Amino acid sequence: MTTDSEQQIAPPAALLRLGAPTLEQVAERAGVSRSTASRAINGGLRVSPEAQAAVEAAVAELRFTPNRAARTLVTRRTDSIALVVPEPDDRVLTDPFFASTINGLNSALRDTDLQLVLVMARPEDIATRTLRYLRGGHVDGAVVVSHHRDDVLAEALGRSTMPTVFVGRPFHYDNQVRYIDVDNAGGGRMAAEHLLQIGRRRIATITGPQDMSASLDRFTGWVEAVTAAGLPADAVAYGDFTKDGGARAAAQLLAEHPDLDSIFVASDLMASGALGVLAEAGRRVPEDVAIVGFDNLAVATSTSPTLTTIANPVVAMARAAGEILRDLLAGQQVDHAPRxxxxxxxxxxxx
Incomplete structure (x- = not known):
């Protein structure tokens, strides 16, 4: 026979046999009211240190798992953040840049309760469905990658109260928009200078899309280095950061500038397409045409020959964006200055 006091301190297994532990059982075990237990579990607002410790001990003892839907109603937090990619679905699934972005972002969230939601924002849906979803309370914050000039995300999210970090410099940048980037102009300049140093004098380039700041900045750096050497910067073809786009641009360059002896290609994926075209044209790499790519992702080591490239620290940038967003959601002060x-x-x- 057991006493009332013995029943009150029954082991967790006995309670678990009766079903999943409830908030009421946590409150009873901690010796606090139900509302105090709820506040302690959902952030500790207006809860004394003693009550907080008692509730945490009861949660651990009873193996209590909070109801996420109920918690959302109390805290107005979803514990989810969006990775927003305003690109066609097939590109998101095939370009290694996006896999590296997810890798870096996940590493920043690994030790938190935050869940990552991938939002593949089709260009025609950004101003309506995508923004409606982001503003609808489905996520607590967002990281945006592969931003384009006309997709309105920077302007709209910059005006909102939802914490947002861009990977890549937005076109419509102001002090309300936080972003992480690589020195793309410096990278383009570095690529051209390397080609000059190895003796190349007819240096072409394949750019990325003209509605993305990374493409324009890489092109600017290339132009600066080539013109500073007293060489023409007229051998230009426009790509789209895809392998097929790189192949088309390389074919155009060979047709229009058959005397080229090197190409700076604004992404490794486009460079892999260019290599195939050069091989079909009987141009040896690097003997006839030297190639420099940009990104240093896995594709750079799988081509034949392997690619000289400008390292774009995609994983580190995505991790930094996730860390900034994590700190903002925790209520910490974060500098607006770009990194x-x-x-x-x-x-x-x-x-």
């Missing part, structure tokens, strides 16, 4: 990573030249067989 810019330095590019790095990685020399391989293509030069």
């Amino acid at each position: 810019i990573f330095a590019p790095e030249l990685v020399v391989r067989l293509s030069t």
Whole structure:
């Protein structure tokens, strides 16, 4: 036979046999009211240190798992953040840049309760469905990558109260928008200078999309280095950061500038497409045409020959964006100043 006091301190297993532990049982075990237990579990607002400790001990003892839906009603937090990618679905699933972004962002959230939600924002839906979803309380914050000039995300999210971090400099930048980036102009300049140093004098380039700041900045750096050397900067073809786009641009360059002896390509994926076109045209790399890419993702080591490239620290940038967002959601003060990573030249067989 047991006493009332013995029943009151029954082991957790006995309670668990009766079903999943409830908030009321946590409150009873901690010796506090139900509302105090709820506040302690959902952030500790207006809860004494003693009551907080008692509730935490009861939660651990009873193996209590809070109801996420109920918690959301109390805290107005979803414990979810969005990775917003305003690109076509097939590109998100095939471009290694986005896999590296997810890798870096996940590493920043690994020790938190925050869940990552991938939002593949089709261009035609951004101003309506995407923004409606982001503003609708479904997520607590957002990281935006692969931003384009006309997709309105920077302007709209900059005006909102939802914490947002961009990976890549937005076109419509003001002090309300936080962003992480690599020195793209410095990277383009570094690529052209490397080609000059190895004796190339007819240097072409394949740019990325003209509605993305990264593409324009990489092109600017290339132009600066080539013109500073007293060489023409007229051998230009426009790509779209895809392998097929790189192949089309390389074919155009060979047709319009058959005397080219090197190409700076604004992404490794486009460079892999360019290599195939050069091989079909009988141009040897690097003997006839030297190639420098940009990104230093896995594709750079899988091409033949392997790619000399400018390292774009995608994983580190995404991790930094996630850390900033994590700190903002925790109520910490975060500097609005952009964080810019330095590019790095990685020399391989293509030069």
